[in-house]
Amino acid sequence: MRWLRKNxxxxxxxxxxxxxxxxxxxxxxxxxxxPNGRFNYSWQRFSLDAWKDPCGVADMCESLSxxxxxxxxxxxxxxxxxxMIAFALVRYRFRARGAINSLIFLPMAMPEVVMAxxxxxxxxxxxIELGFWTxxxxxxxxxxxxxxTAVKARVMSMDPRLEEAARDLYAGPVQTFLRVTLPIxxxxxxxxxxxxxxxxxxxxxxTNFNAGSTVTFPMFVWGSAxxxxxxxxxxxGTAMFVLxxxxxxxxxxxxxRRKKTATA
Amino acid sequence: MSTPTLTKEAPQPVAEPxxxxxxxxKRLVPYWLLLPGIIWLLVFFALPLVYQASxxxxxxxxxxxxxxxxxxxxxxxxxxxYWPQFVRSLLYAGTATLLCLLLGxxxxxxxxxxxxxxRNLLLVLVIAPFFTSFLIRTLAWKTILADDSLVVDVxxxxxxxxxxxxxxxxxxxxxLATPMAVVCGLTYNFLPFMILPLYTSLxxxxxxxHEAAQDLYATPATTFRKVTFPLSMPGVVSGTxxxxxxxxxxxxxxxLLGSTDxxxxxxxxxxQFLRVLxxxxxxxxxxxxxxxxxxxxxxxxxxxxxxxxx
Numbered sequence: 001m002r003w004l005r006k007n008x009x010x011x012x013x014x015x016x017x018x019x020x021x022x023x024x025x026x027x028x029x030x031x032x033x034x035p036n037g038r039f040n041y042s043w044q045r046f047s048l049d050a051w052k053d054p055c056g057v058a059d060m061c062e063s064l065s066x067x068x069x070x071x072x073x074x075x076x077x078x079x080x081x082x083x084m085i086a087f088a089l090v091r092y093r094f095r096a097r098g099a100i101n102s103l104i105f106l107p108m109a110m111p112e113v114v115m116a117x118x119x120x121x122x123x124x125x126x127x128i129e130l131g132f133w134t135x136x137x138x139x140x141x142x143x144x145x146x147x148x149t150a151v152k153a154r155v156m157s158m159d160p161r162l163e164e165a166a167r168d169l170y171a172g173p174v175q176t177f178l179r180v181t182l183p184i185x186x187x188x189x190x191x192x193x194x195x196x197x198x199x200x201x202x203x204x205x206x207t208n209f210n211a212g213s214t215v216t217f218p219m220f221v222w223g224s225a226x227x228x229x230x231x232x233x234x235x236x237g238t239a240m241f242v243l244x245x246x247x248x249x250x251x252x253x254x255x256x257r258r259k260k261t262a263t264a
Numbered sequence: 265m266s267t268p269t270l271t272k273e274a275p276q277p278v279a280e281p282x283x284x285x286x287x288x289x290k291r292l293v294p295y296w297l298l299l300p301g302i303i304w305l306l307v308f309f310a311l312p313l314v315y316q317a318s319x320x321x322x323x324x325x326x327x328x329x330x331x332x333x334x335x336x337x338x339x340x341x342x343x344x345x346y347w348p349q350f351v352r353s354l355l356y357a358g359t360a361t362l363l364c365l366l367l368g369x370x371x372x373x374x375x376x377x378x379x380x381x382x383r384n385l386l387l388v389l390v391i392a393p394f395f396t397s398f399l400i401r402t403l404a405w406k407t408i409l410a411d412d413s414l415v416v417d418v419x420x421x422x423x424x425x426x427x428x429x430x431x432x433x434x435x436x437x438x439x440l441a442t443p444m445a446v447v448c449g450l451t452y453n454f455l456p457f458m459i460l461p462l463y464t465s466l467x468x469x470x471x472x473x474h475e476a477a478q479d480l481y482a483t484p485a486t487t488f489r490k491v492t493f494p495l496s497m498p499g500v501v502s503g504t505x506x507x508x509x510x511x512x513x514x515x516x517x518x519x520l521l522g523s524t525d526x527x528x529x530x531x532x533x534x535x536q537f538l539r540v541l542x543x544x545x546x547x548x549x550x551x552x553x554x555x556x557x558x559x560x561x562x563x564x565x566x567x568x569x570x571x572x573x574x
Contacts, residue, residue, distance in 0.1 A: 013374030016367045017389060020455055023404035024393050030407065041407050081301035092294035100302060107309055109505065111513025111557055113530045117537055117550045118312035121319045124543075141308040144301060202398055204516060205530075209537065221399040225520055229403065237400040244395035248388045 024241055031234035038228025050231035054239075057230040060220055064236065067201055067217035070132070074139035074200035075193050081140070082147030082196075083189055089148070090155045107145045115142065116209035123210065130212025138210050139200040146199060147192035154188020320547035330543065342548045346532050350556070353528040356443065356518075357511035360450035364458040364507045365500065367451070372462035372499070373492075376469075390459055398453060402520050405449050409439045409521070441523040449517035457506040465499030466492070501568045505561060512557055529553050 004011070030040055034047035055061040085104065089097065107115065119138055123130060162184065166176040182189075204218040211219060221233055320338060324330035343350070375386045393401060408415055416439050419425050428434040433444040469492065477487040493500075515530030529549060536546035 009370050009373055010378060012367075012370035013378075014371075016371040016455070017386070019367065019452065020393055021389060022408065023401040023452070024396055026404040026407050027396060027400055030404070041403075041410060081304055084297040085301040088294040088297035092297075094291075094294050100298065103302065103305055103310070107305070109509055109558075109561060111509055111530070111553060113513040113515065113533050114550045114554045115309065115312075117533055117546060118316035119308065120537065121315045121543065121547060122308070122312040125315050125319075137308055141304060144305065148301075198394055202394070204399060205514075208534070218397055218399050221397060221403070222516075225399075225403055233400055233403075237396040241392060241396045245388060245392050248392070252384060 024237075027234050027237045028241070031231060031238045033231055033234075035231060040229045040231050040234065047231075050235045054232050054235050057232045059215065060217075060230065060232055060236075063215045063217045063220040066132075066214070070135060070139060070216060071197045071201035073136055074143055075196040077136070077140040078143035078147045078196045078200075079189065079193050082144050082192060083151050083185075085144075086148050086151035086155055086188075090152055091160070104145050104148050107142055108149075112142075112205040113209075116206040119206070120209045130210055131214045134210045134212070135207055135214060135216070138206050139203065142203070142206060143196035143199050146195050150192035150195055151185065151188045154191070155185055158184050316547045316550065319543050320551055322544050326541050335544070338544045338548045339552065342545050343552055346529065346549060349527055349529045349532050350552070352526070353512050353530065353553075354556070354560075356447055356450060356526075356528060357508050357514075359447050360454065360511050361458075361504050361508040363447070363451040364455050365504060368455055368458040368462055368503065372459050372466055375459075375463055376466035377471075387463075390456055390463075394456060399516065399520075402449055402453065402516060405445070405452065405521055406440065409445050409448070411438055411440065415439075440521065441526075443522070443526050445521040446518050446526045446528075449521045450511045450514060453514070453517060454507040454511055457510070458503040461503040461506065462496060462499040465496045469495045497568065501565065505564075509557055509561065513553060 030043070031050055032046050032048065033040055033043055034045050034049060035042075036044050050056075085100075088094075089100065116138075119134075119141075123134055128134060158181075163176055163180055166180045167173075171179065202218060204222060207216050207219060208222070215223070217236075221229075224230065224233060318332055319330070321332055321334050321336060322330040323333045323335045323338075371386075371390070375383055375390070379386050407413065410416070416425075416437070419439070420437055425434055425437060425439070428444055429436060433447075434442045439445050439448075473491055473495070474487060477491050482490065512528075513530045515528055515534050518526050518528045518531050533546055533549050533553070536542050536549065540546075
């Protein structure tokens with residue numbers, strides 16, 4: 001009993017972790033299922049069919065590639081606009097700073113469905129045809145705030161004297177920015193980019209309202225929940241999960257090596 | 265990976281930039297930096313809200329077109345017709361937020377103070393599920409909570425379902441298509457948004473404060489109540505906001521895991537906008553939701569009293 005009381009936090013924490021990982025395990029297991037009928041919700045028997053032919057479902061891989069492109073462009077757009085805003089907010093004192101801070105905070109403090117619906121009324125009123133471009137515009141809009149927050153956090157902890165020093169050593173503004181400012185801000189920018197990519201790739205609600213007949217990957221999954229879920233969806237889900245874990249592990253190894261060489 | 269916390273200022277001391285005499289051109293630099301992004305937000309975030317406001321006071325039909333007639337009645341009609349969905353949304357989102365806090369706190373605490381060399385691995389395990397599309401993961405709950413699944417059998421054997429059915433959270437021996445399934449899905453979906461801010465604020469706490477509390481003969485429980493928890497308040501506040509706000513507008517969980525009796529206001533807005541094409545009602549509903557959320561958030565931030573929030 002004493003052991004239990006002492007380790008209560010650990011046990012509760014691990015139970016939460018299990019709750020969080022459980023669906024991923026189910027997705028992984030069911031990627032090897034051979035379903036009876038259209039829906040892949042109950043276990044029938046083991047099969048590698050879906051893994052052998054991941055793009056064997058009509059339109060699925062098209063939607064996947066569309067989502068990847070959208071996420072890439074949204075990341076680029078949000079990153080450029082967001083980093084500029086973050087630098088302006090941290091490095092300069094000017095009027096309207098408070099108002100601008102609120103404008104950036106508000107998209108994060110609003111239910112997604114409200115933004116999605118209001119954006120749709122804009123496009124409808126303007127007579128803009130829904131499709132790739134409207135989705136891209138929407139994704140850049142909602143990723144922007146998150147990028148600003150991530151980059152701001154990093155730039156704020158940055159010592160401006162480093163740039164002063166670079167300038168004193170006769171580095172031009174461009175040189176200072178590229179050789180000093182950017183490398184130091186890089187982790188914040190990378191975090192913002194990762195966040196924007198993940199948010200855009202996974203977004204369903206805003207996309208659903210503003211995509212018209214364009215089908216992104218989350219929309220394909222949504223549709224399949226009504227029409228019948230192909231096992232290939234689980235294959236893609238598993239592959240994404242494994243890829244992400246591998247990327248993080250690789251990143252960890254690289255940083256550890258760097259630390260070792262830095263201290264050696 | 266940095267966390268999407270809502271806290272405004274990091275506590276690190278910042279050396280103020282040494283100000284040189286600004287020329288007129290230099291003084292314009294921040295405005296040029298801000299311009300593109302702010303225009304984007306004004307045109308695609310603020311302006312749409314204006315359009316939506318105008319849509320909500322229009323009358324007409326899709327065939328004949330809509331005109332602004334300042335017909336505020338739509339708001340009242342929408343609210344009286346759909347108030348059960350509003351109540352349900354707030355109830356479900358509130359319950360899910362509370363559950364996220366109860367489930368997320370131990371894990372965040374574990375990662376921040378007890379994980380040691382496992383810390384990075386645990387963080388990866390918290391973030392990694394993000395990379396499997398959340399719709400796929402939500403669909404997996406259909407398997408987990410299916411009628412003859414292990415989870416439901418166990419809950420049934422432990423007579424948990426008797427209690428929850430009596431409370432109206434489940435129906436008989438079913439979990440899927442009940443309020444409990446929807447809340448379970450919401451809790452699951454937004455847990456990382458609770459854990460990451462909690463973790464960041466816990467991690468910032470100086471370990472020596474715990475030692476000091478112990479030296480002053482505080483029990484672990486007292487230490488938690490008087491030291492750890494108050495210091496983690498910024499994380500609690502931003503975590504609950506990051507969970508409650510999106511959960512209140514969500515319609516994915518209610519659609520995939522619920523039934524017609526568990527529809528939330530997001531489901532109504534979605535169907536009014538995309539299926540019924542009754543734009544004024546849909547716009548009014550989404551404005552009421554926005555107003556409710558903003559008022560609740562403002563009151564909550566005042567009450568919680570964290571100054572470092574926007």
